[in-house]
Amino acid sequence: MDAANKLGTYIPHFCYHKKLSIAANCRMCLVEVEKAPKPMPACATPVSPGMIVRTHSDKAVAAQKSVMEFLLINHPLDCPICDQGGECQLQDLAVGYGKSNSRYNEEKRVVAPKEAGPLISMEEMARCIQCTRCVRFGQEVAGVMEFGMLGRGEHSEITTFVGKTVDSEVSGNMIDLCPVGALTSKPFRYSARPWELSRRKSVSPHDSLGTNLIVQVKGGKVMRVLPLENEHINECWLSDKDRFSYEALDNADRLINPMIKQGGVWQETDWQTALEYVAHGLRNIRHEHGAESIAAVGTAHSTVEELFLLNKAMRGFGVNAVDFRLRQSDFALDGSVTPWLGMPIAELSNLKRAFVIGSFLRKDHPLVATRLRTAVKAGAKLSILHGADDDNLIPTANKLIAAPSDWLAVLSEVVSAVAAAKETAAPAGFENVQAGDVAKAIAASLVAIDGDVPGAILLGNSVSHHPQASQIHAAAQWIANATGAKFGYFVEAANTVGGHLVGATTNTDLFSVPKKAYVLLNAEPELDAANPQQALAALAGAEMVVAMSPFKHGFEYADVLLPISPFTETAGTYVNCEGRAQSFNGTVKPLGETRPAWKVLRVLGNLLGLQGFDYDTAESIRDEALGKGVTDLSARLNNVAKLAPQAASRSEEQGALQRIADVPIYFADAIARRSEPLLRTADGQQPLARLPKALAERLGVKAGDVVKVTQGNGSALLVADIDARLPANVVRVAAAHPATATLGAMFGSINVEKAGEGK
DSSP states (O other): OHHHHHHTOOOOOSSOOTTSOOOOOSOTTEEEETTOSSOEEGGGOOOOTTOOEESSSHHHHHHHHHHHHHHHHSOOSOGGGOTTTTSOHHHHHHHHHOOSSOOOOSOOOOOOOEEOOSSEEETTGGGOOOOOHHHHHIIIIISSOOEEEESSGGGOEEEESTTOOOOOTTTTHHHHHOSSSSSEETTTTTSOOGGGOEEEEEEOSSSTTOOEEEEEEETTEEEEEEEOOBTTTTBTOOOHHHHHGGGGTTSTTBOOSOEEEETTEEEEOOHHHHHHHHHHHHHHHHHHHOGGGEEEEOOTTSOHHHHHHHHHHHHHTTOOEEEOOTTOOOOTTTTTOBOOOSSOGGGGGGOSEEEEESOOHHHHOHHHHHHHHHHHHTTOEEEEEESSOOOOSSOOSEEEEOOGGGHHHHHHHHHHHHHHHHTOOOOTTOTTOOOOHHHHHHHHHHHTOOTTSOEEEEEOHHHHHSTTHHHHHHHHHHHHHHHTOEEEEOOSSTTHHHHHHTTOOOSSOTTTSOOSEEEEESOOHHHHSSOHHHHHHHHHHOSEEEEEESBOOOTTTOSEEEEBOOGGGSOEEEEOTTSBEEEEOOSSOOSTTOBOHHHHHHHHHHHTTOSSOOOOSHHHHHHHHHOTTOOBOGGGOBOOOOOOOOOOOOOSOOOSOEEEOOOOGGGSSTTGGGOHHHHTSGGGSOOOEEEOHHHHHHHTOOTTOEEEEEETTEEEEEEEEEOTTSOTTEEEEOSSSGGGTTSOOSSEEOEEEEEEOOO
16 A cells, blocks of 8 residues: 555555554455455555556456445445535545445444534444544554444444543544544534635644644635644644634634723724724823833734734833743743754654653643654653653653652752763762652663664743743753753744744743733733733733733723734744744634734834834735744754753652642633633533642542632632642642632642532
8 A cells, every 4th residue: 555655556445544553444455466366455465576466457446346335335325415525535436436226225224323522423423434543543643542343243333432422632633534424523514515615724823833724714714624734743633622723713702893991881992093092001101100111911822923013012112021921930041042842843753762841741732742652652761750640641661740849859860860870970069969769760761862862851831830940941951961862842832932033022920010001912811821810910900901812801901902813814923843934824804803913013013103013914024023934943942051950859848738730721722712612522621629639638528529729819619639649749720711710820839628518
């Protein structure tokens, strides 16, 4: 099969897929091999010297037609009403290999519909041809077997485990893999025919991979999102967040007219009035309190063009407080480090040693996890340092699970162990650090790296959020240098790297010292900030808050709401974690009075009387921001800090409880957290307060009880869950969710008490 593909010769098939193992169970690819007594399956037959294969001989075609007749024996005559019609492999091949009539007169089998959750529809499982692509994808790529085959012969059927739904964060790929209409997209089902849809290329606005998308449009509305194959980035896969978040783009939460709050009442207005109101308000505040009393807050889900113009407009107006890193709390590396992955994304699949520090890997970066899973299956050794022992569905050689306040101490042990294993001097101050057994095992794994064994030290989102981020960076950098490993960050969002490149950074937290005015670009600080309690207090005390967003939010603290376009309605550029700039165009017209944010910022620059705001296209802004025609920006990025590593020891006192906060996969950004299908998944539910077993016993709390979680001057009532794998003094409470927006910092002391019995 592979040899024929390389020659451009097509062999019909159903079960074969280039990214999955060979199953050879559909038999559609039978070919004639000279000297073989019968036709052979092309997918499972290895080539050998001098082999002669005939793919379209009379014997091969007769065998293929016989298989097609068997496949169609029980297949329902659904084509006119089948949702897969027009993009169905079985339909396409039946035209070439099927007969015009059937010799089968008995009753066709019927397979009962199944329930697989809010994303995948299994209503028509009688169409299934048992190719097992979905089963193999779950086992081999997603890392979890959520589909399996029951029964034998004509009683075979694909099903979920009893009472279970499909909860993988990459489950939507099974829909693409299904060659018939058995597994279909539940949100898209029966909303359009494939031939009615226009196909437009785009780039994902979510995680840092820069996943390539095909956005399918009908009647000016986004109907479906599919993967655009790119071996260098996302291969042929898509995470569910990238695939289904489009459902938020046309819902009731969309802001489609500018709005101003007058006397506590919100009123719709026109763009001219709204922007003049903003310009006038900012001028007044600068005049009365100075430019240092104004701050501009973006997010890393904004495009290069948007962050560049926000930065240019504010700096031109005299405002230096501009930043997009809302969840960061340690800014010591500003000016020296421009974080990036430190290698091409595709190299992740070829690593032989990897040490991942501080990452909720599967949920933060689903397609990075699939690449690391591929590497481990090929023999790589994965080591992890984190504060929660999540199941990444990847066989892990070494795990160091420690309270966040001890991460630096644990890393110090690895530094000491690496120095001992390499028989080199440890950095100053590390002479008395005693390494534990796991730290020694990680060191031994990393020391095995040489020129032929690619290895990497990779820092996750939780390190970027950590109050000791710079010190963790310095220790990890020393380990990478000592072992010859690559060193990098997964980075948090679609345009984190781009935000650094355009200089939209300030080395301080914009909410720790409250300002008189805030300009928000795509930001919802109550969900996006490291300390939402502090952020909300600052916004509530400000004289003016301008919120630029595609969605209605911030009615309590904002004074002006400006409707800006999401990624499907604007042109722009994202720079992904490997430093690759990827530009895209809008796929549909802006909804209502929505306008691209770069146009809004350009007009605002003009109204503020600033020079150099006469752009006509997003491309002209990109060229000024990044340089004309530049796509590979890795040469401008730098993970090397001049900070010397500092030794730390584990805290003796285990009594004080501390929080570790994950950012749930479907609450990380404004679009994903408004997609109804995603919010109905297991990952879209209200977060739990996860308690270590000993703490739960001490408080008399059982799973399902209600607990009161307190931080600073705010508290939240959450349902408790018992996680025996958490460190004894760590409570896991998610950030970025309305239920926890009343709490304080993502890391820090926290208090828990029992509030009620479970149901």
